[in-house]
Amino acid sequence: MISPAARDALQRWLDSQRALKGASENTINAYSSDVGDFLAFMTAHTGEPQGLSAIARLSVRDMRSWMAATRANDVGARSLARKLSAVKSFYRWLAEREGFDPTAVLSTRSPKFTKKLPRPLAPDAASVMIETVETNAREDWIGARDTAVLTLLYGCGLRISEALSLTRADAPLPEMLRIRGKGDKDRMVPVLPVARDAVDRYLAALPLELRPHDPLFRGARGGPLSARMVQRAMASARAQLGLPASATPHAMRHSFATHLLNAGGDLRTIQELLGHASLSTTQTYTAVDLSRILEVYDQTHPKAKAPET
Structure with a gap:
């Protein structure tokens, strides 16, 4: 008490x-x-x-x-x-x-713990994940909805909460979308044509009339779509595809950042796109990239291989 x-x-x-x-x-x-x-x-x-x-x-x-x-x-x-x-x-x-x-x-010391690195999907796995959640859906409009949500996570780097906070007034999506992220901080995010098209296709299939301030993404019973339902759709798809348990909605956002970095994107730009308050948070992705480089080095470099006996 x-x-x-x-x-x-x-x-x-x-x-x-x-x-x-x-x-x-x-x-x-x-x-x-x-x-x-x-x-x-x-x-x-x-x-x-x-x-x-x-x-x-x-x-x-x-x-x-x-x-x-x-x-x-x-x-x-x-x-x-x-x-x-x-x-x-x-x-x-x-x-x-x-x-x-x-x-x-x-003065109380915080317990020590190992900081987990994000585990992104490979580019082909991210694409197949998006395709699979659509084919697994029990109704066409639900498949179009799940495709639109995951495309926003992977194509725009949105958090699941940010994607689900979009309203009907946000669509058709503009070329630059204003997103309100953590701490009520706004950022501008470029919208790829594929993401815009996915949302348009979802709205064309949606069997509901939405008012401008209604949540854009809807559940099967007509209420706002929950993050839990998106997680379930991905869990079913990853089991079918044999992907690890780390293939979650947040992993799609990690994949967006990691694939941009691998393609030559600079950290400052990626920080702005993700809405990270600190660059140190974004720098986590350099550790992901470095771990992959070291893994390839250990597997392929002649000097890294154990001598034959």
Whole structure:
């Protein structure tokens, strides 16, 4: 049970993240859950409601107990690091306003984890994936819809949430499409003719009348299409094609970036197309490219081969 004072402080912090930092609703919901769970744990752990004075008295030992209990609930190192980051951000904000020393919380070390590299599809696999989701659909208009969505992910580098946020007013798609991404930041994305044609074909087959502000992509029952349905369509297709579990909607976006990089695209341009706030995020794709180069080197370079005995 979180005290009213702590609940009020949490809400004010969330409001500041939304208003001043432009955090998305998904981010706000994650922050609310992570910090709320932390405060609820501390209430049970310390045996007292976490009012502002109790929050200020938390020790390093309290933090270690929370991290141990969280890991015991099968929370991985990556997820725990995310939760700790949210807690630290909340404490930093609260300490500035309440005038207490947040060192015990801010000095808590984040668990180490190996950062996973994106796993893009090969160009031919991406194309076959798009073809397969269409042929697997139980209705022609659903096949056209899934083709249009995946073509936007692979052809324009959109996140699945960005593709599904398009409205009827966005189509026919222009040559340059304004996308509102994470943090409510806008970017302009070039639209390939193949993506424009895929959306036009979907709309021609759609057995529904849409108003200008209605979501562009619709589910089988007429409601807005969910990301889960796109994931299911890809899961069925990848099983049929023998592709790994990493062949997800987000992998189509990774493939867009990696294939642009392999074709000579520069990182700054790819950063803008993807809507990454930091170039370091985009630089992940150079690691993907380098790993592929090293793999080829190890397999083919005479000096890399073990001597025959």
